[in-house]
Amino acid sequence: MKAFILDRYKKNGALRLGEMPEPTVRDDDVLVEIHAAGLNPLDSKIRDGEFKLILPYRPPFILGHDVAGRVVRVGSNVRRFKPDDEVYARPRDGQIGAFAEFIAVNEADLALKPQNLGMEEAASIPLVGLTAWQALVERAGLRKGQKVLIHAGSGGVGTFAIQLAKHLGATVATTTSTANVDLVRSLGADVVIDYKKEDFEKVLSGYDVVLNSLDGDTLQKSLKVLKPGGKLISISGPPDPGFAREQGLNWLLQQILRLLSFGIRRKAKARGVGYSFLYMRANGGQLSQLTSLIEAGIIRPVMDRVVPFEATNEAMAYLETGRSKGKVVIKLR
Numbered sequence: 001m002k003a004f005i006l007d008r009y010k011k012n013g014a015l016r017l018g019e020m021p022e023p024t025v026r027d028d029d030v031l032v033e034i035h036a037a038g039l040n041p042l043d044s045k046i047r048d049g050e051f052k053l054i055l056p057y058r059p060p061f062i063l064g065h066d067v068a069g070r071v072v073r074v075g076s077n078v079r080r081f082k083p084d085d086e087v088y089a090r091p092r093d094g095q096i097g098a099f100a101e102f103i104a105v106n107e108a109d110l111a112l113k114p115q116n117l118g119m120e121e122a123a124s125i126p127l128v129g130l131t132a133w134q135a136l137v138e139r140a141g142l143r144k145g146q147k148v149l150i151h152a153g154s155g156g157v158g159t160f161a162i163q164l165a166k167h168l169g170a171t172v173a174t175t176t177s178t179a180n181v182d183l184v185r186s187l188g189a190d191v192v193i194d195y196k197k198e199d200f201e202k203v204l205s206g207y208d209v210v211l212n213s214l215d216g217d218t219l220q221k222s223l224k225v226l227k228p229g230g231k232l233i234s235i236s237g238p239p240d241p242g243f244a245r246e247q248g249l250n251w252l253l254q255q256i257l258r259l260l261s262f263g264i265r266r267k268a269k270a271r272g273v274g275y276s277f278l279y280m281r282a283n284g285g286q287l288s289q290l291t292s293l294i295e296a297g298i299i300r301p302v303m304d305r306v307v308p309f310e311a312t313n314e315a316m317a318y319l320e321t322g323r324s325k326g327k328v329v330i331k332l333r
């Protein structure tokens with residue numbers, strides 16, 4: 001099958017369009033014919049070698065963390081899916097490879113695609129949707145009447161998280177540039193901070209939750225907007241000891257991650273707020289819940305662009321500019 005292959009880790013290196021064997025379908029797997037694949041900054045970070053210690057993929061391998069497509073056949077233990085079902089997924093780590101014609105996805109990671117979305121829109125959802133769910137619902141326990149700051153509201157995670165937080169009944173503040181103020185307002189943001197004109201930490205206070213996806217400077221400043229007992233959840237680092245344990249990392253790596261997050265954990269503690277790093281994980285059950293929200297019209301995908309499969313490298317380079325609005329997706333069929 002055709003695939004975009006990573007031959008060796010290299011910063012900004014191009015993936016090679018070549019032939020790879022069709023994936024092996026194990027007893028718990030579903031073979032999916034890929035119609036569209038979503039792009040995420042995680043793909044570029046893995047290609048650049050930034051995740052080598054935590055996710056030790058051995059080249060050559062196929063990148064890509066978001067798929068939508070049609071079921072071709074299922075393994076002997078699979079009960080919930082059958083050939084021709086239209087599905088979508090963020091396949092688990094170790095089983096990625098969305099930039100290809102086919103992928104074998106563990107049944108537990110898969111969900112039926114929202115019926116009101118096309119394949120390209122569906123492929124834009126899983127990784128960012130699950131990230132928003134796991135941050136706001138699972139980790140933060142965000143409730144009606146609470147206040148949440150979602151950084152980078154116009155990005156892949158931000159566009160989804162704003163809509164989910166509104167659905168949960170929270171008051172939502174977000175940061176964005178002038179060009180995207182109208183977009184984030186249309187998604188339901190109550191308070192919009194144009195970072196070209198204002199400093200969010202001077203405007204906002206008394207927040208229950210901050211979802212950070214930006215740099216260390218933003219992370220530090222975010223402490224100031226939280227009330228005592230508030231939660232600072234970062235998806236862009238630094239990783240903390242809880243993450244090291246969840247990933248089953250060795251003792252040395254655990255100590256390194258402890259040190260990397262020592263400063264922010266200490267400052268958070270001094271202010272009486274909690275700091276944690278979140279690394280999202282595959283979850284077909286949660287994805288099914290997102291399917292319901294999308295079919296009910298509560299959350300809609302925000303698409304920056306759809307590009308042909310052959311332009312995967314160019315699409316990654318575009319995403320890496322950090323200026324995309326919503327999601328970038330590649331179309332295979």
Ligand SMILES: NC(=O)c1ccc[n+]([C@@H]2O[C@H](COP(=O)([O-])OP(=O)(O)OC[C@H]3O[C@@H](n4cnc5c(N)ncnc54)[C@H](OP(=O)(O)O)[C@@H]3O)[C@@H](O)[C@H]2O)c1
Pocket residue numbers: 040041042127128131151152153154155156157158175176177178179180195213214234235236278279280281319322323324325326
């Ligand atoms: N840990 C996890 O499980 C996890 C999961 C998902 C994502 N992530 C990480 O989270 C980060 C965001 O991911 P994403 O998919 O949302 O990225 P993305 O779609 O590439 O984000 C692009 C958006 O970021 C906005 N942005 C850039 N700088 C900004 C700033 N200083 N203030 C406010 N907005 C700014 C841009 O808007 P403007 O043009 O208006 O600036 C643009 O719309 C990445 O680092 C990604 O790796 C982690």
